[in-house]
Amino acid sequence: MVTAVTSFGRSGTSDWLVQRVSGVILLAYFLFIGWVVLTGVDYASWKALFAQTWVKVFSLMALLSLAAHAWIGLWAVVTDYLTERLMGTTGNVLRISAQLVIALVLFVYVVWGVQILWGY
Amino acid sequence: MLQVSIYRYNPETDQQPWMQDFQFDTEGKDLMVLDVLEQIKAQDSSVTYRRSCREGVCGSDGLNINGKNGLACITPLSETVKNNKLVIRPLPGLPVIRDLVVDMSLFYAQYEKIQPYLQNNTPAPAIERLQTPEDRAKLDGLYECILCACCSTSCPSFWWNPDRFIGPAGLLQAYRFLADSRDTATDDRLSRLDDPFSVFRCHGIQNCVNVCPKGLNPTRAIGHIRTMLLTRAT
Numbered sequence: 291m292v293t294a295v296t297s298f299g300r301s302g303t304s305d306w307l308v309q310r311v312s313g314v315i316l317l318a319y320f321l322f323i324g325w326v327v328l329t330g331v332d333y334a335s336w337k338a339l340f341a342q343t344w345v346k347v348f349s350l351m352a353l354l355s356l357a358a359h360a361w362i363g364l365w366a367v368v369t370d371y372l373t374e375r376l377m378g379t380t381g382n383v384l385r386i387s388a389q390l391v392i393a394l395v396l397f398v399y400v401v402w403g404v405q406i407l408w409g410y
Numbered sequence: 411m412l413q414v415s416i417y418r419y420n421p422e423t424d425q426q427p428w429m430q431d432f433q434f435d436t437e438g439k440d441l442m443v444l445d446v447l448e449q450i451k452a453q454d455s456s457v458t459y460r461r462s463c464r465e466g467v468c469g470s471d472g473l474n475i476n477g478k479n480g481l482a483c484i485t486p487l488s489e490t491v492k493n494n495k496l497v498i499r500p501l502p503g504l505p506v507i508r509d510l511v512v513d514m515s516l517f518y519a520q521y522e523k524i525q526p527y528l529q530n531n532t533p534a535p536a537i538e539r540l541q542t543p544e545d546r547a548k549l550d551g552l553y554e555c556i557l558c559a560c561c562s563t564s565c566p567s568f569w570w571n572p573d574r575f576i577g578p579a580g581l582l583q584a585y586r587f588l589a590d591s592r593d594t595a596t597d598d599r600l601s602r603l604d605d606p607f608s609v610f611r612c613h614g615i616q617n618c619v620n621v622c623p624k625g626l627n628p629t630r631a632i633g634h635i636r637t638m639l640l641t642r643a644t
């Protein structure tokens with residue numbers, strides 16, 4: 291058993307499932323937004339749309355899915371390519387730095403997103 | 411004349427690996443790649459590779475032949491040669507010991523991890539543990555693996571994490587014991603595979619299926635393991 295404390299759910303099975311479920315939520319959300327945009331929006335209708343609680347909830351769900359999806363996907367990428375095996379100690383430094391930056395960016399996006407959704 | 415190019419590296423004398431070219435006369439015959447190597451070795455005995463059975467049974471001559479992994483002994487020239495060129499390299503991703511011989515330790519360490527032997531904690535019967543023909547049939551397409559490593563060394567996920575990802579060969583064998591009705595260690599086996607690397611580094615690229623000289627399908631076996639893990643965990 292390989293241990294990995296920085297993976298999303300600490301279990302491959304759980305990460306795999308979260309990745310799939312969040313993917314479906316994101317697809318549904320972007321189809322919804324795409325449909326809204328294609329059928330024509332102006333400021334008033336867009337504001338009215340986002341005044342509804344279900345749209346806020348759906349948006350937050352998509353935002354959290356995006357964060358989880360991005361973390362799991364990018365975590366797999368950095369643990370493939372930024373490793374001690376490939377580049378020695380530099381790999382560890384780069385990987386941990388990259389993980390910190392990614393975590394920070396995702397955290398900021400989530401908080402900022404909540405502020406946008408409920409702040410106006 | 412067939413243009414043969416062979417990867418050479420002797421760590422005692424060479425700074426770098428290099429490619430040695432040979433002109434080879436097939437005399438119009440459709441030889442196996444191993445026959446070509448044997449005849450070249452008769453001229454230059456320093457060319458080093460592994461082989462034993464020369465009929466696709468032992469798994470020792472897995473090589474990268476014109477860019478695709480396969481067993482030299484059962485790969486006919488007609489199947490691999492294009493533009494009259496034959497380029498032979500060692501299996502990718504493993505340390506080269508010399509010329510076409512790679513160090514398989516990482517590959518075997520992954521195989522060892524999946525505990526490739528029957529485990530049963532019920533008292534042994536007087537004669538043997540029986541299995542229905544249906545249960546036995548579940549092992550078809552799994553037990554035939556000869557551990558040639560053609561699949562794992564063609565898998566990008568195994569190249570990046572050969573110490574943490576079991577790889578297609580090991581996972582095919584893991585499923586061979588998970589699927590065996592006589593094995594009672596299923597739950598322990600699954601627990602050891604649940605981490606983010608052992609199984610889940612497989613991204614379904616299917617290079618493994620594409621190269622297996624025995625026509626086996628590790629991707630499908632990996633899919634079955636994933637289903638077992640999900641069923642157990644939800």
Ligand code: SF4
Pocket residue numbers: 554555556557558559560561562578579582621622623624625626628
């Ligand atoms: S699954 Fe096929 S390619 Fe992989 S080790 Fe077994 S026989 Fe070789």
Ligand code: SF4
Pocket residue numbers: 564565566567568577578611612613614615616617618619628629632
């Ligand atoms: S299907 Fe999975 S195991 Fe096979 S080559 Fe692709 S990533 Fe590797």
Ligand code: FES
Pocket residue numbers: 461462463464465466467468469470471472481482483484
């Ligand atoms: S020499 Fe045994 S498999 Fe090719």
